[in-house]
Amino acid sequence: MKSGDFDDIRRRMDSAVNAFKHDIASLRTGRASSNLLDAVQVKAYGSEMPLVQVATVAVPEPRMISVSVWDKSMVGAVDRAIREANLGFNPIVDGAMLRIPLPELNEQRRKELVKIAHGYAENARVAIRHVRRDGMDFLKKSEKDGDISEDDHRREADRVQKLTDETIATVDSLLSGKEAEIMQV
Structure with missing residues (x-):
């Protein structure tokens, strides 16, 4: 896989994380924004x-x-x-x-907001997995066409999977931070 292709996968995963950041920024915590x-x-x-x-x-x-x-x-x-x-x-x-x-958030409303945040996080994870699938499909096609060897395919697939895991971990980390912020009384 050329570095440009891998950079495109990274860029697309980063844009999914940025969209998630934008979504959770609009969720209300205890302060006005x-x-x-x-x-x-x-x-x-x-x-x-x-x-x-x-x-x-x-x-x-x-x-x-x-x-x-x-x-x-x-x-x-x-x-x-x-x-x-x-x-x-x-x-x-x-x-x-x-x-x-802005009224004080009651416990029920806080829990609803956390559920909404979890929904946003799941949407981000799905988008990231779609990018991974596209990358894996590209690798399979490249191997089938003879552009890369089986070893290169395996190595690049591991690289894409590692990037996917790191990006999903970033989403999970942002989610837990936002969840703590929402539940803080």
Whole structure:
């Protein structure tokens, strides 16, 4: 396997880890973060668009998020989108500004968030395994075509498997850190 092919596998696995990092960053812990609203899609101007394209999100206090909507006619749509995003938030509308107080997380909600984090982690693991499968298929084809020997195939397959194991261990480590952060009272 050429180093470019292996680098492509590494890049694709790294992008799965980065997507996972982005997903768990939007999960709520005890503190307010502007990332909590990253997944919110607003129906605006005839299409769905991310909240950050119609408003500014800020964190003025540890337990408060403020959303400043640029177009006053969009305030209702932004309020509806935040409520329908199933994040457990109830925005308070104040003119073109929405204030979102973050309630304390109860034990049940913490456990739900941990389940969601585990789902994100499983999606990342599946994506990583797909990349591994693609790499292994490439190696089999290369051996069949006579581009590499059986020994090279075995050596490169071990290398791909080692990278897969390391990448999945990274996902597991990130998951356990996020789980501890969520369950911290």
